[in-house]
Amino acid sequence: MPAFTNLPTDLLRTFIAVVELGGHSKAGALLGRSQPAVSLQIQRLEELVRAPLLSQEGRSIQPTQAGEALLSYAREMVRINDEAVAYFHRATIAGVLRIGLPTDYAVSFLQDTLTAFLSSHPEVELEIYCDLSRELHRLLRAEELDVIIATMPQPRMPYLSRAWVEQPIWAASESFRPVENMPVPLGAHLEGCDYRARMIGALEQQGRRWRIVYTSPGISGLQNAVASGLCVTALTQATLLPGMRQLTEAEGFPVLDPLRIGLFYKHPRLTASGLQLVSDLVASIESVGAGIRVLPN
Template identity: 55%
Template structure:
């Protein structure tokens, strides 16, 4: 008979709270426990894992390799546990949900997922905030948002629950033709956009001249610029529209570097409505065949 290790949810909740809130004292305040009690629970988890999961480097708390792996499992276990608890307690899904979406990604696709969920729960008041990924994550960190979708980089993966890879697509109007000698006209978001940076990097590396022919922060404006032949752009398969065609190396366009996109939230701060939305988004991503990728190392500054 196998000897199973039982990771108790209260231990995992304490662990995730320490990570998401950035300090043992803040985790204790959120959970109604003293700091020594929080430390004891972390030590208990380390006994179950058989290795340290958090280490202190100066004033910073840093996840160990085993801690990174445990964090990924802990988020999933708590997400499912809290979903089940909400169902069997018949908790009323209500309240305000503040969601941040990036300008430079498939906002329309994500908006569709979110509004589908809120239509199923009429007592939810939805607030959508669009901006650049760095701004969205700053607002989540400041508790101005409950949930965020943003571009992931190795330095900013705190609060990351699920991430996936997108390969941008060169998009142009169906009948558009371009003369590389005159420079490729680009339709792009303003500077700071990950897709804009990848277009420029790819063209520069291939020594292809380019110029920015259209700049706009909204995805619909970018799509219209492409369809009207003002320029080419980098889109995802979610944001390709009728009247567009994809370009590749056969058309003289170099491959675009992939982008990692993530779902971020602070589990201790999330309501039943928020947990429900997280589960809804993850289920729809799974249905669409979007495979998750592993989390990177997270560093947390003790506050």
């Protein structure tokens, strides 16, 4: 039989806490261990993986390249461990969960998951907050949100659990016909929206004129404006409503850059109810259809 190296979940949990909380002392306070004990656990984990995992950058501690790679595995291994323990210990799924969803990304399949979660766990109170992705990331860092779905400006980001790619499309009413030499009437979310930036960038790269004729912080207002023929916008296949159609390159609408989306949370701060919701969201993400390509962590 080959000899296998086992990575103990207590070491992985300590490693996650050090990275996500920003230091050995904070991790120790959360886990009930002294700073020297935390340092010894990190040292033991480094011996097992045969690579340095943390580096000191000024006053902050950052994961090394090997640490970044291990972090993705560690988060998943600890999450599955805690999910199993909660199942057999019958942990109470209750409390308040604060969820952040972006205004610039269609999350219809995730909303179905949230609805099903509430139905299965009526003692949990969900507070859902919608905003631009950059604001959701800020609120998660400030611990004002527990779990967020948000676009990713970088391939690797703190607190990432799952990542996937979705392809935005140009959407217009079925009756819409582009008028040559006239600016494209755009509907968009507020400044800072990833979809807005992609639309403007694609049109300007073609040297095509545009103007914003409708701005809305929410997806439903934008959908209604498009369906009524007021404007065109970028949506996802999941939010292309009856009465809309997809605009093509032949009509002068270039392919938009894909969006990288992530599921983020701070594992050391998450309750049993939060871990269960994350597991449900992960299962939902992994079962989505053709519009989304799940990325390896």
